[in-house]
Amino acid sequence: MDPTLKFILLLIFQIPAIIVSIIIFIYFASDRNARSKPKNHIWLILLILNFLYLVTNLPMSMSYYSQGKIWVKNDGYCVWWNWYESSLDFLGLYLMAWASIERHFFIFHSQTIMRVRWKMWMAHYIPIFLCFAWVLIFDFVFIVTPPICVNTWYFDQPMCGAPCYYTADNGIYIMIEFIVNIVCPLGVITFANIFLIIRVIYQKIIHHQAVNWRRHRKMTFQLWLISSVYLAFWLPNTLAAIIRLTIMPTFFIDQYDTLIFIIYFIPLSLPIVCLNTYPDLLRKINKTIRRRIARNRVGISTVRNVH
Structure with missing residues (x-):
């Protein structure tokens, strides 16, 4: 895909994404009830990280696509960019995976788990903290201070190229990252959503315990809709990578750059x-x-009557 086209696409979608993010933040800031509900915490965290991606990380890629080079030719900048983008990408996956599990607690165990303080900490706050801790530490160790190799950066490539651990020891470390930070979270997202459907049907038909969908359908709809964004843009590249590693080394190799690029459409x-x-x-x-339309109509009518 042409770099100029990539820049245009990112710019077109970036502006409305930022505007909508600000609108949602204003809504949460002005509605104490909405922001205090634990079921909204994970979405608010995802949106905050997503907003950081839009206003800080995405402009770095857009600058490269518009200029064809890295605008800051500095190793520190390249380390920062790789660590920052990788951390935001993997945090999004891990938090989405945990949100998929947590929804089961909110829907089926809201009385037994989510209203007991220590259980709430164990099932809500601590897992979110662990997601942050794992991703940030993993990327810091392997990108910022790699113990197994020395980073070499190229200022004419996207993100200055790849960290050195991608090729160290015949790629064993990038394989670990791929499985742990991409395949596992995507698997959890997929199966947690499927299991949610099966669980509801099972309880309704076998045990005659119908879930109160009028109360919980919003949470279920949120999970299905938001998780579909991550699956839609992560699965193509992930499945192609699995096929390349197991069956056909050249599978979709020419489309690799495009498959990586479409991941940007998650924050967008x-x-x-x-x-x-x-x-x-x-x-x-x-x-x-x-109301705005009505005011404009009244204003236009007033002007016409005056003339």
Whole structure:
């Protein structure tokens, strides 16, 4: 894909994504009830990380696509860029994976787990902390202070090229990263969503314990919709990589750059997808728009009557 086209696509989607993110943040800031609900915490964290991606990390890639080179020719900048983007990508996957598991607690164990303080810490706060700790430490060790090799950066390649551990010891470390930080979270997201459907059907048909969908359908809809964003843009590259590693080394090798590029559409589309899972916010936006339109019509009518 042409670098100029990549830059244009990123710019087109970046602006509305930033605007929608700000609207959602204003909603949470002004609605204490919404931001205090534990079920919203994981989405708010994802959106904050996503916003950082949009306003700090994405411009670095856009600069490269528009200029064809790294604008800061400095090893420290390259280390920072690789650590920052990798951390944000993997944090998004891990937090989404945990959100997929946590939804089971909120839907099926809201009385027994989520209302007991110590259980709430064990099932809600500590897992989020562990996601941050694992990803940030892993990337810091292997990208910032690699104990097994020395980084060499190229200022004419995206992200200055790849960290040295990608090729160290015949690629064993990148294989570990691929399995632990990509395949495992994607597997959890996929199976947790499938298992949620099976679990609901099982409880309804076998045990005649129908879940109160009027109360919980919003949480279920949020999970399915938001997780589909991660699966849609991560799975193509992941499946292609698995096929290359196991069956056909040249599979989709010419499309590798494009498959990596489409991962940028996760932060670009996530705010808009999240917006559609908050009907109260959508109603407020629609009401505001209708009021503006009505005021404009009144203003136009007044001007016409004067003339």
